Amino acid sequence: MPIGALAGQTGVKVETIRYYEQVGLLPEPERSEGNQRRYGRRHRERLAFIKHARDLGFTVESIRALLKLSDKPNMACDDAHAIASAHLGDVRDKIARLRLLEGELQRIAASCLGGVNACDCKIIEALADHARCHHDHGRVV
Amino acid sequence: MPIGALAGQTGVKVETIRYYEQVGLLPEPERSEGNQRRYGRRHRERLAFIKHARDLGFTVESIRALLKLSDKPNMACDDAHAIASAHLGDVRDKIARLRLLEGELQRIAASCLGGVNACDCKIIEALADHARCHHDHGRVV
DNA sequence: TCTTGAACCTACAGCAACGTCAGCTTGCAG
DNA sequence: CTGCAAGCTGACGTTGCTGTAGGTTCAAGA
Numbered sequence: 001m002p003i004g005a006l007a008g009q010t011g012v013k014v015e016t017i018r019y020y021e022q023v024g025l026l027p028e029p030e031r032s033e034g035n036q037r038r039y040g041r042r043h044r045e046r047l048a049f050i051k052h053a054r055d056l057g058f059t060v061e062s063i064r065a066l067l068k069l070s071d072k073p074n075m076a077c078d079d080a081h082a083i084a085s086a087h088l089g090d091v092r093d094k095i096a097r098l099r100l101l102e103g104e105l106q107r108i109a110a111s112c113l114g115g116v117n118a119c120d121c122k123i124i125e126a127l128a129d130h131a132r133c134h135h136d137h138g139r140v141v
Numbered sequence: 142m143p144i145g146a147l148a149g150q151t152g153v154k155v156e157t158i159r160y161y162e163q164v165g166l167l168p169e170p171e172r173s174e175g176n177q178r179r180y181g182r183r184h185r186e187r188l189a190f191i192k193h194a195r196d197l198g199f200t201v202e203s204i205r206a207l208l209k210l211s212d213k214p215n216m217a218c219d220d221a222h223a224i225a226s227a228h229l230g231d232v233r234d235k236i237a238r239l240r241l242l243e244g245e246l247q248r249i250a251a252s253c254l255g256g257v258n259a260c261d262c263k264i265i266e267a268l269a270d271h272a273r274c275h276h277d278h279g280r281v282v
Numbered sequence: 283t284c285t286t287g288a289a290c291c292t293a294c295a296g297c298a299a300c301g302t303c304a305g306c307t308t309g310c311a312g
Numbered sequence: 313c314t315g316c317a318a319g320c321t322g323a324c325g326t327t328g329c330t331g332t333a334g335g336t337t338c339a340a341g342a
Binding site: 143154156157160164173174175176177195200201202 | 337
Binding site: 283284285286287288289290291292293294295296297298299300301302303304305306307308309310311312 | 313314315316317318319320321322323324325326327328329330331332333334335336337338339340341342
C-alpha cells in the first residue's frame with residue numbers, strides 16, 4: 001500500500017505520516033524499487049492508534065510512551081493508566097478554565113449588544129479593564 | 142521605566158515584551174542614551190490590554206485588529222463585537238468538544254481502575270479501538 | 283572615582299505539530 | 313510510450329513565544 005492509500009484509509013495526511021516516521025512514531029516501511037514507501041496492515045493499525053490518541057489530545061511524547069508500553073508485554077498497565085489519567089486531569093482543568101473564560105467573554109460581548117449604532121462600544125474598555133476581570137489570570141490554552 | 146520594571150508591573154516577560162514590539166503590537170518606545178528602552182504609562186496600559194486579551198485566548202491577529210479599532214474613534218463597535226463574539230463561539234465549541242473528550246478519556250481510564258496488578262491493561266486496546274470511540278473525530282485543540 | 287554585577291541590548295536557534303513549497307523521480311493507465 | 317498523478321527529499325513557514333551567546337549599560341557600593 002502506497003502512502004496515499006494509507007492516508008486515505010486512516011484520515012491522516014501524507015505529510016503527517018512522513019512526519020510521524022521522522023519523529024519515530026511510525027517505523028520505516030519497506031520501499032518499492034523506486035524508493036517509494038509501501039505499508040502493510042501493521043502500519044495501518046499503528047497509525048490508527050496514533051491518530052486516535054492525537055484526536056484525544058495526547059501529545060506526541062505521550063503517544064511515544066504509550067507505544068513503547070504497548071510494544072512491551074503486560075507490565076505496562078500502571079504507566080498507561082498514569083498517562084491517561086494525567087491527561088484526563090489536564091482536560092478537566094482546561095474545561096474549567098474555558099468556562100470561566102466563557103463567562104467573562106459573554107459579559108464583555110453583552111456589554112455591546114444594545115443596538116447597532118446606539119452603543120458606545122464597551123468591549124475595548126472591558127478588555128483594557130483588569131478590575132472587572134474575574135478569571136484566574138493564567139493563559140487558557 | 143526600563144523594560145524590567147514594565148515586565149514586573151504587567152506580569153509579561155521581558156522577552157515577550159520585545160517580541161510584541163517586534164510584531165507590531167507595542168510601539169517602539171524612546172531609548173536611553175545607552176540605547177535601552179524607556180516606557181511610560183501609555184505603554185503600560187497598552188501592554189495590559191494585550192496581556193488581558195491574550196489571557197482570554199485572543200490571537201495576536203485579533204488583538205492587532207482590536208488595537209487598530211481602539212486607535213480609531215468610535216465607529217469600531219460592530220467590528221469589535223464581531224471579533225469578541227466569534228471568539229466566544231470558538232470557546233464554546235472547544236468546551237463542547239473537550240467534554241466529549243473528557244467522557245471518552247474517563248471511560249478509557251476507568252477500564253483499568255479495578256486493581257493494581259490484577260488488571261490486564263485495557264487502555265492501550267481502548268486507544269487502538271476506533272469502534273468504541275464516540276467522539277467526533279476532529280482534533281480537539 | 284572606580285568597580286562590580288544585575289539588567290539590558292541584538293541576533294539568532296528552538297519548541298510542538300505539522301503545512302507548504304520547489305524541483306525532481308516513479309508508477310500506472312491509456 | 314507517453315502523460316500526468318502521486319511520490320520523493322530537503323528546506324523553510326506557521327504561532328506565540330522562550331532561551332542562548334556574546335556583548336553593552338546602569339546604578340549602587342567601596
